[in-house]
Amino acid sequence: xxxxxxxxxxxxxxxxxxxxxxxxxxxxxxxxxxxxxxxxxxxxxxxxxxxxxxxxxxxxxxxxxxxxxxxxxxxxxxxxxxxxxxxxxxxxxxxxxxxxxxxxxxxxxxxxxxxxxxxxxxxxxxxxxxxxxxxxxxxxxxxxxxxxxxxxxxxxxxxxxxxxxxxxxxxxxxxxxxxxxxxxxxxxxxxxxxxxxxxxxxxxxxxxxxxxxxxxxxxxxxxxxxxxxxxxxxxxxxxxxxxxxxxxxxxxxxxxxxxxxxxxxxxxxxxxxxxxxxxxxxxxxxxxxxxxxxxxxxxxxxxxxxxxxxx
Amino acid sequence: xxxxxxxxxxxxxxxxxxxxxxxxxxxxxxxxxxxxxxxxxxxxxxxxxxxxxxxxxxxxxxxxxxxxxxxxxxxxxxxxxxxxxxxxxxxxxxxxxxxxxxxxxxxxxxxxxxxxxxxxxxxxxxxxxxxxxxxxxxxxxxxxxxxxxxxxxxxxxxxxxxxxxxxxxxxxxxxxxxxxxxxxxxxxxxxxxxxxxxxxxxxxxxxxxxxxxxxxxxxxxxxxxxxxxxxxxxxxxxxxxxxxxxxxxxxxxxxxxxxxxxxxx
Numbered sequence: 001x002x003x004x005x006x007x008x009x010x011x012x013x014x015x016x017x018x019x020x021x022x023x024x025x026x027x028x029x030x031x032x033x034x035x036x037x038x039x040x041x042x043x044x045x046x047x048x049x050x051x052x053x054x055x056x057x058x059x060x061x062x063x064x065x066x067x068x069x070x071x072x073x074x075x076x077x078x079x080x081x082x083x084x085x086x087x088x089x090x091x092x093x094x095x096x097x098x099x100x101x102x103x104x105x106x107x108x109x110x111x112x113x114x115x116x117x118x119x120x121x122x123x124x125x126x127x128x129x130x131x132x133x134x135x136x137x138x139x140x141x142x143x144x145x146x147x148x149x150x151x152x153x154x155x156x157x158x159x160x161x162x163x164x165x166x167x168x169x170x171x172x173x174x175x176x177x178x179x180x181x182x183x184x185x186x187x188x189x190x191x192x193x194x195x196x197x198x199x200x201x202x203x204x205x206x207x208x209x210x211x212x213x214x215x216x217x218x219x220x221x222x223x224x225x226x227x228x229x230x231x232x233x234x235x236x237x238x239x240x241x242x243x244x245x246x247x248x249x250x251x252x253x254x255x256x257x258x259x260x261x262x263x264x265x266x267x268x269x270x271x272x273x274x275x276x277x278x279x280x281x282x283x284x285x286x287x288x289x290x291x292x293x294x295x296x297x298x299x300x301x302x303x304x305x306x307x308x309x310x311x
Numbered sequence: 312x313x314x315x316x317x318x319x320x321x322x323x324x325x326x327x328x329x330x331x332x333x334x335x336x337x338x339x340x341x342x343x344x345x346x347x348x349x350x351x352x353x354x355x356x357x358x359x360x361x362x363x364x365x366x367x368x369x370x371x372x373x374x375x376x377x378x379x380x381x382x383x384x385x386x387x388x389x390x391x392x393x394x395x396x397x398x399x400x401x402x403x404x405x406x407x408x409x410x411x412x413x414x415x416x417x418x419x420x421x422x423x424x425x426x427x428x429x430x431x432x433x434x435x436x437x438x439x440x441x442x443x444x445x446x447x448x449x450x451x452x453x454x455x456x457x458x459x460x461x462x463x464x465x466x467x468x469x470x471x472x473x474x475x476x477x478x479x480x481x482x483x484x485x486x487x488x489x490x491x492x493x494x495x496x497x498x499x500x501x502x503x504x505x506x507x508x509x510x511x512x513x514x515x516x517x518x519x520x521x522x523x524x525x526x527x528x529x530x531x532x533x534x535x536x537x538x539x540x541x542x543x544x545x546x547x548x549x550x551x552x553x554x555x556x557x558x559x560x561x562x563x564x565x566x567x568x569x570x571x572x573x574x575x576x
Contacts, residue, residue: 004363004502008533008541013363013502049471049503061555068563076571113404234556241552245544249555250360250537256559260566297401303470305392305408305463 009248010054016254018048023258027066030259031073031266032273033282034222035203036063036229037259039289050251052307057240058251060233065256067230070263074223077271081174081220085227087181088210091188092202092232098189099196106197119197121293127208128286134212135280159213175216175224187213195232203229204286211279218275222267348372349513355530356500360537364502372491373515373524378423379481379494380439380514380521383529385416385473386507392467394460408460409450415505417444417474420496422481430519439514439521440476441465472501506533506541 004013022044026037038059045055074080106115166180187209195202203225210221241247270278349371356365373379389411396405419439421428429437437443445461468474486493494513509529514521533541543551 004361006358006360006362006502006537008358008537009544011503011505061559064556064559065563065566068560069567070563072564072567073571114398114401117401117403230560234560237556237559238549238552241544241555242548245548247544247552247555249540249544249551249558252555252559253562256562257566260563261570263563264567264570297403299402301395301402303463303467304395305460305467306395306404307467308391308393308407 005250005254007050007054007248007251009246010050010058010251012049014048014050014251019251019254020258022048023062023066023255024262025258026255027069027259027262027264028266028269029262029285030063030066030203030226031070031263031268032222032270033203033266033278033285034070034207034225034229035282036067036233037203038063039204040285041255045251050248053244053246054248054251057237057244057246058248058255060236060240061247061249061252062255062259063233064230064237065252066259066263067226067233069260070226070267071223071230073264073267074219074226077219077223077267078174079219079223080227081172081216081224082227083170084172084175084184084210084214084216085224087184088188088191088206088224089228089231091185091190092192092195092206092228093235095189095192095194096196096232097192099193102193103197116197117293117297119194121290121297123194123205124286124290124293127205128283128290130212131208131279131283132287135276135283138276139274139280172216175214175220177215179214184214202232204282207282218278219270222270222278226263349511349525349527351511351527351529355532356504357532357534358504358506358537359533359535362502362504362537364504365500367498367500367529368495369498369511369513370493370495371513371525372486373483373494373513375485375487375489375492377492377515377517378421378428378521379483380419380421380425380428380512380516381481381494381496381498382420382439382510382512382514383416383418383498383500384414384444384510384512385505386414386509387412388415389413392464410445410448410464411450413448413464414444415473415507416509417441417468418498418500419476420480420498421476421478422483422494424478425476427519428514428516428521438523439516441474472503504531506531 003016005016005019006013022041026041029035029040030037038056041062042052042055042059045059046052050058071080103116163179163183166182168180168182169178170181171178191202191206191209194205206225206228207221210216210225211218216224237247273281349369352368353365356367369381371379389409390413392408392410393404394406394408395402398405419425421439425440429439441461445464449457449460465474481494481496483492483494485491509531510526511529512526513524515524516522532538543554
C-alpha cells in the first residue's frame with residue numbers, strides 16, 4: 001500500500017490520501033450544512049478497517065478542528081449567534097447527561113439497541129422528509145418569499161403563540177428573533193437527550209430545530225450549529241482519551257487537515273446557495289442515510305457478530 | 312569411516328533426531344529439539360509510522376517426506392462482541408458474547424491441505440487449525456450456539472485479516488537426500504498488527520498426524536513517533552486528550568486563517 005501510515009491506537013495501517021479525501025468530504029458537508037458529519041464519517045472509517053471505538057473517538061477529535069475552522073469562517077461572514085449557541089450548548093449538556101442515564105435504564109431492560117435504532121431511523125425520516133417537502137415548497141414560491149426562511153402559515157400556529165407568550169424574553173440580534181431564553185434551553189435539552197441515545201453529536205437534529213422551531217435564518221443556523229458542535233466534541237474527545245484511551249491522534253490529525261480545508265470550501269459554497277437549497281441538499285443526505293440504515297436493519301447481515309462501539 | 316556408507320549414517324542421524332524431536336515435543340509440548348534450526352528473517356518486527364505490513368522469511372529443516380506447517384499466534388485477549396439477531400423483523404444487536412483467551416492473530420501456512428495433515432487421530436482435538444485455539448473459548452450461556460458463534464468469530468477475524476489459513480504456501484525441497492528436507496516460506500504479515508509477543512511454531516506431519524517441532528517468540532514492537540503516541544495515550548490519557556483538542560483547534564483555526572487570507576477577506 002503506497003503512502004500508508006500506521007495508526008498506533010487503531011493498530012492498523014491506512015492510505016493517507018484516502019483519509020485526506022474522507023476528511024475533506026465530511027468537512028465540506030460540515031461547512032455547508034453546519035453538521036459535525038460524525039453520522040457519515042464514523043461508519044466510513046469502520047468500513048476501512050478502523051475499530052469502531054477508535055473511529056468514533058477520533059472522529060470527535062477531528063470534528064473539533066473542522067468545527068473550529070467552520071465557526072471561524074462563519075464568524076467572519078457574520079453568521080454566528082453566540083448568545084443562542086451558548087444557550088443551546090447548556091441545554092445540550094444537560095440533555096446529554098439525562099440521555100446517558102436513559103440509555104443505562106434501557107440497557108438494563110435489554111431494549112437499548114432496539115430503541116436506539118428505531119429512534120435513529122424515525123428521527124432521520126421525520127427530519128429529512130419534513131425538510132425536503134418544506135424546502136421544495138419554498139423553492140416553488142415566488143422569489144420575494146424565498147428570503148423568508150420559515151414555513152410560516154397564514155395564521156399563527158399554537159407553537160408560534162406559545163413561543164411568543166413565554167416570559168424571560170431575550171433579543172438575538174444575529175438571528176433577528178425575540179424569544180424566551182427557555183425555548184433554546186429546552187430544545188437544547190431535547191437534542192442532547194436524542195444525541196446521547198443515538199450516540200451522535202446531534203448536528204443533524206440541531207440544524208432543523210434551529211430552522212423550524214427557533215426560526216433562525218439558515219446561514220446563521222449553520223455557523224451557530226458549528227460553534228455549539230465545537231464544544232460538544234471537545235468534551236467527547238477529552239472524555240474518550242482519558243477514560244477509553246481510544247483517540248488516535250494521528251488518524252484525527254490527517255482527517256482534520258482534510259476536514260478543515262473542506263469546511264472552508266463548504267462555508268463558501270453555503271454563502272452562495274439559498275437557504276432552501278442548503279436545506280433540500282441536507283434533507284437528501286439525511287434521507288439517504290436513513291434509507292441505508294433501514295436497509296441494514298431489514299437485510300440479513302453478512303456477519304452475526306460485530307465489535308462493540310461506534311455509532 | 313568407510314565402515315558405514317554415508318547414506319546409512321545420514322539415515323541413522325535422521326532417525327535419532329526425529330525420535331528425539333517428536334518424543335520431546337509429545338512429552339513437553341513446546342520444547343524445541345536440539346540440532347533443528349529454524350531461521351527467521353527478520354526475527355523481530357518494528358512498527359514505525361510508515362509500517363504497512365511485513366514479510367518474514369522462514370527456513371527450517373524437517374525430516375524427509377514430512378509435510379510442514381508454520382503457525383503464528385498473537386498475544387492473547389478476552390474479547391466481547393455483539394451478537395446480532397432479529398427483533399420484530401429487524402436485525403440488531405441482541406446480546407453480548409464473550410470469548411476468553413483468544414489469540415489476537417492466528418495465521419497458519421501449510422505445505423499441503425490442512426485436512427490431510429490432521430486427518431488421523433479423529434478422537435483428539437485438531438492440533439493445528441482454528442479449533443485448536445478456539446475450542447472452549449466461548450464464555451456464554453448460549454452453549455447450544457457454540458459452533459455457530461465460533462464460526463462467526465472466525466468470519467469476523469478473517470474479514471479483518473487477523474485470522475487466515477494459507478494452504479499450500481510452504482515450499483519443500485531436498486536438503487540432505489532422503490534424510491532432511493528444507494521447508495521455506497515467505498510469511499506476509501498484515502498491516503493490522505498489534506504490538507506484543509507472538510509465537511512462531513514449526514509443525515511437521517506425516518500420515519495425518521502433525522507434531523510441534525519447534526517454537527520461538529517473535530517480538531512486534533512500536534518504535535519512534537508511533538510508540539510515543541501510544542505511550543502517551545495509554546499512560547497520560549487526560550493530557551493526551553487536552554493536547555489532541557488544542558492541536559485540532561489551532562490546526563482548524565490556522566487553516567481558516569490561511570483560507571481567509573487567500574480569499575482576501
